[in-house]
Amino acid sequence: MAEALTLAAVSHSAARAAGRVMARCDTLAAISETPGQLTRVYLSAEHLQANRQVGEWMAEAGMRVWQDSVGNICGRYEGQDPSAPALLLGSHLDSVRNAGRYDGPLGVLTALEVVSHMHQNGIRLPMAVEIVGFCDEEGTRFGITLLGSRGLTGTWPADWLERQDAQGITVAQAMENVGLSPLTIGASQRAASDFCAYLELHIEQGPCLQGANVPLGVVTAINGARRLNCEFTGHAGHAGTVPMGQRQDALTAAAEWTLAIETLTTTAGRNLVATVGTLECLPGAVNVIPGQVKLSLDVRGPRDDDLGALQKVLLAQGHEIAARRGLTFAAEQFYGICATECDESLQHRLSQSVLHLQGQAMSLPSGAGHDAIAMAECWPVGMLFVRCKDGISHHPDESVTTGDVAYAVQAYINTVLSFDGGHL
Numbered sequence: 386m387a388e389a390l391t392l393a394a395v396s397h398s399a400a401r402a403a404g405r406v407m408a409r410c411d412t413l414a415a416i417s418e419t420p421g422q423l424t425r426v427y428l429s430a431e432h433l434q435a436n437r438q439v440g441e442w443m444a445e446a447g448m449r450v451w452q453d454s455v456g457n458i459c460g461r462y463e464g465q466d467p468s469a470p471a472l473l474l475g476s477h478l479d480s481v482r483n484a485g486r487y488d489g490p491l492g493v494l495t496a497l498e499v500v501s502h503m504h505q506n507g508i509r510l511p512m513a514v515e516i517v518g519f520c521d522e523e524g525t526r527f528g529i530t531l532l533g534s535r536g537l538t539g540t541w542p543a544d545w546l547e548r549q550d551a552q553g554i555t556v557a558q559a560m561e562n563v564g565l566s567p568l569t570i571g572a573s574q575r576a577a578s579d580f581c582a583y584l585e586l587h588i589e590q591g592p593c594l595q596g597a598n599v600p601l602g603v604v605t606a607i608n609g610a611r612r613l614n615c616e617f618t619g620h621a622g623h624a625g626t627v628p629m630g631q632r633q634d635a636l637t638a639a640a641e642w643t644l645a646i647e648t649l650t651t652t653a654g655r656n657l658v659a660t661v662g663t664l665e666c667l668p669g670a671v672n673v674i675p676g677q678v679k680l681s682l683d684v685r686g687p688r689d690d691d692l693g694a695l696q697k698v699l700l701a702q703g704h705e706i707a708a709r710r711g712l713t714f715a716a717e718q719f720y721g722i723c724a725t726e727c728d729e730s731l732q733h734r735l736s737q738s739v740l741h742l743q744g745q746a747m748s749l750p751s752g753a754g755h756d757a758i759a760m761a762e763c764w765p766v767g768m769l770f771v772r773c774k775d776g777i778s779h780h781p782d783e784s785v786t787t788g789d790v791a792y793a794v795q796a797y798i799n800t801v802l803s804f805d806g807g808h809l
């Protein structure tokens with residue numbers, strides 16, 4: 386079915402726009418603290434340089450431009466009614482260390498092409514269109530994430546200003562070093578009535594679109610996640626003297642549970658994933674039966690109730706295996722984040738655009754976190770994913786094709802113009 390897919394042609398202007406987006410991704414990738422690699426972190430000279438560059442492009446697209454009090458670069462293209470809640474498009478401009486060049490910037494630069502298209506053609510929607518290039522989504526420098534989007538939602542925890550980077554510089558000091566004031570962070574907060582919706586385009590960072598042989602997909606939800614420390618406790622013993630039938634081997638129990646996790650999660654379906662990522666075997670000697678195994682469990686999924694049900698089943702299985710083998714089992718959750726559901730009507734708008742272009746709509750959850758997590762606390766959110774090569778991300782090999790970006794730009798333009806009340 387995927388091979389028979391016929392893609393509709395994109396307009397010449399969308400194809401040209403895609404070329405511009407790719408070139409601008411290269412321009413931003415060169416703004417880095419490490420020569421030959423891309424690393425651009427919050428409140429660095431490169432952060433402000435990237436903001437200035439994106440601000441220039443925003444101005445060229447007919448936008449009023451400002452940098453807000455936490456360091457987001459913002460632009461506004463006025464609509465017919467200045468008092469109507471605006472449509473906000475955005476993504477982030479910061480990066481991980483030795484990053485790829487599309488994670489984040491692709492969403493900002495395609496949004497710029499949407500506004501540029503409107504500007505070139507004299508199109509004004511009933512509401513303004515704003516673009517935001519968020520200053521810190523990845524949390525690379527200070528170990529706290531979504532600082533940019535939480536500036537807009539006004540939900541910076543009080544202790545964030547005191548958080549330190551690896552050199553011991555606090556967020557507050559770093560802000561002052563680049564001319565921002567920690568005293569005015571509240572000014573970046575936007576009123577709930579400022580926006581009607583938030584849309585974000587992003588590379589998929591996974592292999593599903595490539596597997597389905599389509600350039601674009603619509604995000605249903607950003608996965609919730611839970612992380613647990615787990616432990617099987619049996620009895621250590623002499624590897625030579627204790628007969629096989631009389632052992633309480635913690636590692637074989639952990640191995641059985643790990644395989645059960647794979648089977649039970651696969652069977653559960655519903656886009657759930659579960660991973661045992663660490664395993665510590667004690668006492669850890671070649672000639673000793675493992676008496677204790679500590680292992681981690683990471684479960685994720687787009688719906689919190691499914692996630693909760695799976696977690697319950699997996700832990701019950703751990704207890705069952707331990708009991709049958711004469712061991713004990715314990716598990717403790719140390720991290721949890723709820724799933725973020727994308728707005729249904731925004732999903733529908735995006736799906737219509739995608740369907741029109743690629744002949745089939747494709748929906749998928751996001752396994753990675755995004756600015757939309759924070760934005761969803763205040764506004765309806767929708768996300769469009771673009772295929773990336775082999776699902777590779779957070780790595781210099783991150784890659785998208787100009788052809789796919791042309792589809793992305795066209796779908797984004799069509800979706801935004803649908804807010805005019807017209808048909809796609």
Ligand SMILES: [Zn+2]
Nearest residue numbers: 477488489522
């Ligand atoms: Zn990202």
